[in-house]
Amino acid sequence: MEHVACVGAGMTIFSRRLKETGKEMCYEAVRMALEEAELELKDIDTVVCGTAPDAFDGIHMKGENLLDGCGGSKKTYMRVFTGGGTGVLAPIAGWWHVASGLSDVCLVVCEEKMSSCFPHPQSAFAHIWDPILERPLNPNLVWIFAMEMNRYMHVHNIKKEDIALVSVKNKKNALDHPSAQLAANITVDDVLNSEVMAWPVQRLDISPPSDGAAAMIFAREDVVHSITDNPVWVEGVGWCIDSTMWTNRDLYFPQYVAKAAKMAYRMAGIHNPFKDIDVAEPYDPFDYKELHHMEGLLLCKKGEAANLTKEGVTQRDGDLPTCPSGGLLGVGNPIAATMGVKACEIYWQLAGKAGKRQVPDARTGVCQAWGDLMQYGSVMVMRS
Amino acid sequence: MVQTPQGVMNMTFLSRIERPEDFRHWFGDMEAEYVYTSGVAGDTFFNGLKKGKILATRCPHCDRVFLPPRIYCENCFSELTEWIEIPNEGVVETYTVMHVDIEENPLDPPEIRAFIAMEGTDGGLLHKLNVSPDSVEIGMPVKAIFKKEKEREGKITDILYFEP
Amino acid sequence: MEKYPGEALSLEEMKKVTQEKWSPRVKYAWSCGEAMSRFLNELKKGKLIGRKCHTCGRVIFPPKMFCEICFKPTDEWVYLPDTGTVMTYSASYLDKDANRITEPILVGVIAIDGASEDMGIMHYFGEMTADEITFGKKVQAVWKPEKERTGSVTDIKWFKPLKE
Numbered sequence: 001m002e003h004v005a006c007v008g009a010g011m012t013i014f015s016r017r018l019k020e021t022g023k024e025m026c027y028e029a030v031r032m033a034l035e036e037a038e039l040e041l042k043d044i045d046t047v048v049c050g051t052a053p054d055a056f057d058g059i060h061m062k063g064e065n066l067l068d069g070c071g072g073s074k075k076t077y078m079r080v081f082t083g084g085g086t087g088v089l090a091p092i093a094g095w096w097h098v099a100s101g102l103s104d105v106c107l108v109v110c111e112e113k114m115s116s117c118f119p120h121p122q123s124a125f126a127h128i129w130d131p132i133l134e135r136p137l138n139p140n141l142v143w144i145f146a147m148e149m150n151r152y153m154h155v156h157n158i159k160k161e162d163i164a165l166v167s168v169k170n171k172k173n174a175l176d177h178p179s180a181q182l183a184a185n186i187t188v189d190d191v192l193n194s195e196v197m198a199w200p201v202q203r204l205d206i207s208p209p210s211d212g213a214a215a216m217i218f219a220r221e222d223v224v225h226s227i228t229d230n231p232v233w234v235e236g237v238g239w240c241i242d243s244t245m246w247t248n249r250d251l252y253f254p255q256y257v258a259k260a261a262k263m264a265y266r267m268a269g270i271h272n273p274f275k276d277i278d279v280a281e282p283y284d285p286f287d288y289k290e291l292h293h294m295e296g297l298l299l300c301k302k303g304e305a306a307n308l309t310k311e312g313v314t315q316r317d318g319d320l321p322t323c324p325s326g327g328l329l330g331v332g333n334p335i336a337a338t339m340g341v342k343a344c345e346i347y348w349q350l351a352g353k354a355g356k357r358q359v360p361d362a363r364t365g366v367c368q369a370w371g372d373l374m375q376y377g378s379v380m381v382m383r384s
Numbered sequence: 385m386v387q388t389p390q391g392v393m394n395m396t397f398l399s400r401i402e403r404p405e406d407f408r409h410w411f412g413d414m415e416a417e418y419v420y421t422s423g424v425a426g427d428t429f430f431n432g433l434k435k436g437k438i439l440a441t442r443c444p445h446c447d448r449v450f451l452p453p454r455i456y457c458e459n460c461f462s463e464l465t466e467w468i469e470i471p472n473e474g475v476v477e478t479y480t481v482m483h484v485d486i487e488e489n490p491l492d493p494p495e496i497r498a499f500i501a502m503e504g505t506d507g508g509l510l511h512k513l514n515v516s517p518d519s520v521e522i523g524m525p526v527k528a529i530f531k532k533e534k535e536r537e538g539k540i541t542d543i544l545y546f547e548p
Numbered sequence: 549m550e551k552y553p554g555e556a557l558s559l560e561e562m563k564k565v566t567q568e569k570w571s572p573r574v575k576y577a578w579s580c581g582e583a584m585s586r587f588l589n590e591l592k593k594g595k596l597i598g599r600k601c602h603t604c605g606r607v608i609f610p611p612k613m614f615c616e617i618c619f620k621p622t623d624e625w626v627y628l629p630d631t632g633t634v635m636t637y638s639a640s641y642l643d644k645d646a647n648r649i650t651e652p653i654l655v656g657v658i659a660i661d662g663a664s665e666d667m668g669i670m671h672y673f674g675e676m677t678a679d680e681i682t683f684g685k686k687v688q689a690v691w692k693p694e695k696e697r698t699g700s701v702t703d704i705k706w707f708k709p710l711k712e
Contacts, residue, residue, distance in 0.1 A: 012553050013556065015554060016556070017559070018557065019423065019555040019561075019565065021421070021422070024423045024454075024456075025554065027456040029553070030461070031456075031461065032552070058420065059420075068458045069456065071461055115562070116418050116421075118418060122645060123415065123416050123645065131578050132578070132580060136700055137655070137670065137671065137702070139655070140642045142642055143670075146638030147637065147638050147656060150638055151683075154683045176549070178551060179554075195641075196639075196641050197640070198638045199638055199639040199678065201638070247657045247668040247670055248608075249666055250666050251636060355550075356549070406589060407579075407580065407581075408580040408589070409579055409580060410577070411577050411578075412575075412576050414574045416572060417569070420568045420569075420570065422565065427566050430566035431566060538566035539568060
């Protein structure tokens with residue numbers, strides 16, 4: 001297997017609605033990544049496009065539609081799609097192409113245009129439910145998060161005030177991110193007083209739907225040094241999926257994330273995740289999900305993540321900075337394009353290019369994405 | 385019948401269907417509404433159509449003219465900022481004669497859809513061709529006929545059809 | 549702070565740019581298969597049914613004709629009581645289209661008695677307020693009258709507290 005590094009990344013702003021079409025958003029993100037890596041499109045031999053349900057953009061075969069904007073015309077091209085998990089699975093797929101020796105320089109592009117779905121992307125989510133067991137009950141996707149959050153709170157006896165600290169931290173971190181859609185200085189009381197959507201989920205517990213795109217460029221070891229002297233190496237990858245029968249398991253712990261994490265840590269030689277990892281970007285579409293995933297990533301014992309947050313361990317100046325980018329809660333949630341605040345953020349952190357968000361001396365980082373019907377986890381470990 | 389690892393013979397569920405009326409179907413549909421905005425290049429193009437103009441973008445490095453226009457060159461990925469108005473002159477590159485509509489209802493008279501390569505570009509437009517099926521030919525010179533100015537909306541249908 | 553690419557639009561601005569609207573017209577007839585067909589037919593009779601795998605011993609509910617752990621066909625139909633315990637719940641102030649409603653919908657996952665651990669289904673709760681639902685609470689299905697049942701999960705109206 002070849003040793004693979006990331007040599008450049010880019011992303012658009014995340015916004016509730018962007019003027020650009022999906023193709024144009026991809027172009028802008030790719031342009032930024034190529035400029036950072038000082039490469040031209042002709043230097044890219046393979047393109048991987050990660051984009052989640054066709055139902056959001058409303059265009060069938062979305063990967064094919066975005067092709068030219070991704071720079072994939074007449075190139076080796078592939079689309080990968082695992083709902084929200086795409087944000088880290090797409091760079092993993094980029095890694096496969098290079099690690100296998102098939103590609104020298106691979107471009108990974110992720111895009112989502114949720115604003116096309118009117119009046120609200122909720123309607124596209126409606127089709128994820130089982131048509132026989134669940135749709136007849138007219139469910140709203142927020143219900144499933146509410147039920148998982150409630151179960152997690154119950155099993156570990158965690159209070160809403162402690163979970164709200166995550167939303168406060170991430171929205172504040174996002175103030176330093178140029179792409180941020182919902183960055184703000186809020187308080188725990190703001191979260192607890194916000195509109196109840198489906199108890200225990202309240203408005204400020206949730207990330208917004210967004211349009212956006214992100215790009216990353218991966219290269220093989222012997223090619224890397226001619227491109228940059230500041231590469232960030234992919235040291236471990238893992239992914240795992242559980243069934244859609246989410247009502248047949250106890251939701252308090254994401255076993256599939258733990259399995260994906262173990263796969264990645266074994267490859268990266270990580271034995272004590274809390275000590276060995278300097279910065280983490282777990283997937284945070286809801287505030288409780290950051291805690292849920294910290295435990296899934298084996299960064300702490302089950303039920304302990306809320307305490308670490310309370311103690312300030314996950315702040316940028318803490319022992320394990322978590323979501324220094326501001327995450328989905330602060331920057332935005334364009335499903336697959338969340339790669340911009342997960343994999344791209346870890347790359348920028350380890351390359352020392354994170355600007356005001358920079359975590360000092362970050363050498364090893366982990367990013368994780370999560371998707372589908374509470375079932376998918378993808379994990380990537382990088383080192384500089 | 386299959387042998388399980390425990391040595392027990394097991395009937396698979398594919399074996400016998402005795403009462404077909406017990407097998408159910410569940411009916412449903414995909415309800416969704418979409419609003420597709422034209423984007424940065426598209427907005428300029430469709431506003432051009434509204435004024436009766438056909439606009440394209442040009443890549444100075446590859447010397448290619450894109451219609452429909454884009455803000456990036458597919459080939460070298462430069463950002464395209466040069467807009468040009470192209471003459472309303474096209475040639476039928478290929479066509480099809482439709483005898484049924486999207487729901488398979490018969491179309492009488494049949495309609496023609498064609499890809500029209502526009503002069504001065506490396507591309508063209510897909511549109512209706514207002515000509516009888518007997519006289520359509522690949523290579524026919526055609527031009528766009530626009531709707532009356534106040535009826536134009538900034539959509540591809542601002543062109544009514546192409547005709548010789 | 550540097551500026552990243554992209555041009556944000558407000559809802560008002562989005563209505564003003566050139567655009568196309570579309571709604572897909574797609575209908576489906578999903579085949580329920582053997583397990584769900586029987587499941588639905590039993591619901592019409594006011595009963596719950598699961599499938600048992602003799603190899604791992606699990607009683608799977610809702611029923612499946614294959615055991616996904618042993619990866620072989622399941623072996624036996626098993627009737628189950630219409631009682632269970634609350635695994636998790638939520639009080640939703642949003643309907644399926646994300647519109648706000650004043651009276652919350654009480655919904656959750658109920659682990660059905662007699663099925664293996666954590667074998668639950670999602671359903672409504674009724675005849676209790678949001679404050680009265682607790683984890684582990686024992687509940688009982690409330691059925692529609694026989695002539696109103698059609699063979700659907702909605703043949704159960706909701707789950708209410710079990711009267712001991």
